[in-house]
Amino acid sequence: MSAPQKATPGWLAAIPALALGIFFIVPFAIMLSVSVAHRVPGGFFEPGFELASYIRFLSAFFGSILVTSITISAAAAAICVTLAFPFTVFLAGMGRRAQTWILVILLSVLSLSEVIIGFSLSTLLSKTAGVGNLLAWLGILETSRAFTPSLFALLTGMCYLGFPYAVLVLYPPVSRLDPELGEAARTMGASPLRTFFGVTLPLLRAPVLGALVLVFVFTLGVYLLPQVLGRPQHWTLSVHITDQAIFQSNLPFAAAMAVLLLVVTLMLVGLTLLLGRDAGARQ
């Protein structure tokens, strides 16, 4: 940053500090206190300090939900980034006009509501309006069938949701990469594939990790897709958090689960920053 020192008055900082302090920090503090509050069945909760809600989470049922959530999100993140990495590299090599148009499409897909994505995909994978029809028409299937709800549909939805994010995280570092490095490798006789795996990919280790974690964290918070595209056994932690908060009126338990999800998220983000710093230091 090459900003001139003190171009703005100091009191300016008070506006965002107050706004975010009151409406972002305080809610988290309240959530933390609710997670250790005592649940009053049928009502809300009363202040107190007990770890009952956290202990309840340690049961086999909720343990398996956590494992399911993490597995599904990890799979989605891996698929997304594997598809997004070459996409971004090719994209960054195109002219400005083409890049702009592709970015417009990506941003439009990124801004789509989870509801709309769920609705679109369930339509696309449905019996009456989707690929089933196409496959039947082509003679691959005897009669049209639905592909949703299923794990396949859920993963497709999560990848659809995460893909634009993965590309947009990879885009700045990829586009800053000196194209001459790849050219140098090519001049020295490396094949395009070898250049890709030997030069491009190692240079971008930190951003690739960053994209993996971002998509992972993002899909961990997915709430609607598991209900629209998946079966009940695919319900993720987010679905259960909302279920507990809204339908079971168990705010302390919902808050405890959210706090645990927050801890897992922060640990992952911290780990990525650490790994990224290592990769940066070695270059």
Added chain:
Amino acid sequence: MTAWIKSLYIGLILLLLVAPIVVVAGVSLNEAQSLRFPPQDLSLRWYGALFREPDWLVPLRNSLVIAATSSLLAVLVALPLALHVWSRRGWLSRGLYTLGVAPFMLPPVISALGFLVFWVSLGMYGQMAATIVSHGVFLVTLPVVTISLGLNAIDPALIEAARTMGAARGQVLRTVILPLIVPYILSGYAFAFVLSLNEYIIAYMVAGFTVETLPIKIFNSLRYGYTPIMGVVSVLFILLAVAVFGMIGRFGNLPRLMGSERVRDQ
């Protein structure tokens, strides 16, 4: 890798991204109340229905009001934040920036629950104001990022020149800095607006039963029977997003806004 393989790969992925949207657009043109693709008996009647049926008109109005005001709120918080972070260093700057970026980086369900307990404690659970403020805080990240980009693109020589000519700090801010970052403020607002329209989980947790927004309405209808109006709303949202981002791409430098530093001009 040859150019055509690259184009083929990009084209294939874009096709996959666009396919569900095409199907939904087709479905929205059905004459009957059914989801058929290809649509049967093309008609635009469901497009009219969205603006005539009170069932859908109320969520439409709610969504627009919430998006317009919450994005304004996000910009009002993000502008001083970005200015401060840009012109000063130190722990307060670093802390504020982290705080500005955090809401969007956490799984939204966590923030949603935080907002829920906050508004319950204040006794404002279920009010539209709660949704607006929650969205404003959640989306603050977008204008923070775009305005910061704009500020960092300012040539320091311009500010130096204004200073040398005797302009005071407030004058420099008003006559040099702010005009230069107006496009970035506008695109931050537009980003936040589009995302607020599409946001579900926070709106649902904070006031889902009293202030219905379009995404909430669509999800409720998903449970109780499909209607092509859901396709209509999806199509309109997509068109709006393409229009907004297309405008930013047309009049601004979208690759630069997304963080690219070397973009070949055509």
